[in-house]
Amino acid sequence: MSPYALSMMLSSLSLGTLMTFISHHWFLAWMGLEINTLAIIPLMTKLHHPRATESATKYFLIQASASALILFSSTINAWLTGEWTILNMEIPLSLTMITIALAMKLGIAPFHLWMPDVLQGLNLMTGLIMSTWQKMAPMALLLLLHQQLNSNLLMIMALLSTIGGGWGGLNQTQLRKIMAYSSIAHIGWMLLVLTFSSHLTAMNFMMYLLLTSSMFIMLINFSALNINKLSTSWIKTPILTSMMMILLMSLGGLPPTSGFIPKWLILQEITKQNYMLMAIMVTFAALLSLFFYLRLSYTISLTTSPNMSNSKFIWRLKTKPIYLLSMVTVLSIMLLPITPLMTNIY
Template sequence: MPSNSTKILLLITLVSGMLVSVSSNSWFGAWMGLEINLMSFIPLMSNVKNMYNTEASLKYFIVQVLASATLLFMVVMKTLTEDLFSFDSNLYTPMIICSPLLLKSGAAPLHWWFPGVMEGLSWENCALLMTVQKAAPLMLMSYLIEMNTFTLSIIVMSTVVGGIGGLNQTSMRKILTYSSINHTGWMLIALTTSETLWLTYFMIYSALALTVVSTIKLSGVSFINQTMMTNKGTTLMKLMMFTSLLSLGGLPPFLGFLPKWIVIQTMITNNMIPLATIVVVTSLITLYYYLKIAYSSFLILNTEPKWNMMYHKNSSTSNLSAVVLSSISLMGMLACTLITNIN
């Protein structure tokens, strides 16, 4: 929890904006909630001491304002040209309304702003951008989204871009960004089938993303090559970080495989075998670049330079929270299986 009272207030208004947007019974109210959410997140992002934070907040502000203005314009235009209460009269209406929401959530091919913004943020803001900021646009999309050619192309592009885009990255933030784009494709599949399934996927993904961010922040790593240079004393941190990454990638023994397993079963039940094949293959690609980080640190090389004598000090609270989150990602699937069998 941040000690600064301004940050606490901004976090409260950020969550309040998301709740207003989700619980609103009109598109204008949903738009207002998105704007409250945006205006709370911009001050959290910007930092006068860091030029990259300021640049990232400006990029994010411009993109989100573009998406918000487009959403408001589209909603007003549709209500003026069609029925005020129903959006079912036109085939293209869901596509028109969902486009700015897809831009807000960072789904491909509208993801161009996402890696650049993530690269300039602190780890806490990265976690917010990957989890909380996606909730309201995806929930609003659930009112209109259906499996058609437009949605299918967005899902395929998101999973493919999220898989291939992270292969040549060295920054941990950008790797998490492309992983998030890949997970957005999976969440859109879950949205087209069931809101409960989407909520399950989103909650587990958010928990895993928070786990990864908390462990990476503790180890003080920003790039892949730094994972080889960490102290021998931080073996537990490294173990937690890589098991959390593999869980986020969807390796079967971990919790991250559970929502993907449910989505795959749903796709097979609905005869979407080609789509299931594409998303599983792209998910394996994301798993590959997580394994690449783990192999480079654990198996191939483990060096410690002479000048790296300072042990990375952290508060015991941060250490405890990272250990608890990591144990959930490690043992969560086992716990879920036990609960299901008991019931």
């Protein structure tokens, strides 16, 4: 892709997300989501591969359907109330349709089946954008609407997402599909506490962005698309590979890593709200996700051949330092001691 076209697409991505961030009018928010969707389509198809074209087509159809549903529900709300303001959603039908549309855009269960297939057809850099930046605008709208949303509907979708994200990733060998199911499970945890404590959802979302960015940048550095490719990573870069093992534990939410922060606080909050059964169910669902993170760690560390490769040092010389990776990896692993500070900020 031409550098000029690439800069235009990335600028349009930023513009669409920022338009949705600053909007208080449903039509402006819809325009931002549309610009965001149309800007990433050329990035998805730049590989000129049938699989990439299929992913782009699926993504466009899902996002177009969700955008049409947003426009339809906001029009009904404006027709009955006389206002297009985002914070003035008084019609239950419109609120339910908006929730379903944003769930489609975010890949929340039961509207999540498009995400693993779409992510599988992309390269790792575009997959990073899809898993992080593309979720910011719909999540911002959910955070704006959190006081008006139906908590029972959100908790049902959250439970389905945590179970579906964990169950779907169990038998996967492709790393991009594993990251897609990981994203579905993480967003389920965010929805679980959205109506009770939106600042915990925002904190969980920022932690998710940090952990997912770290994992994708590591995979880009290894050029790894499946589990078998990771089995040789210890020979290439043993220090970075050991950091990846700790990062996988952080994605699973094990202490004393940074990923333990949101799960701990969210379980505490829904326990305060007397949803004990829900807390137990999502905790067991988190064990499903933890299983395939542990399986990746096992592949990285315990399946390396005892024979040393002759080209070991050549591979190491090809590895270049990535300063962004070092920064996000440290943040993804070592933020647990400042949990009280993070909670006081909100």
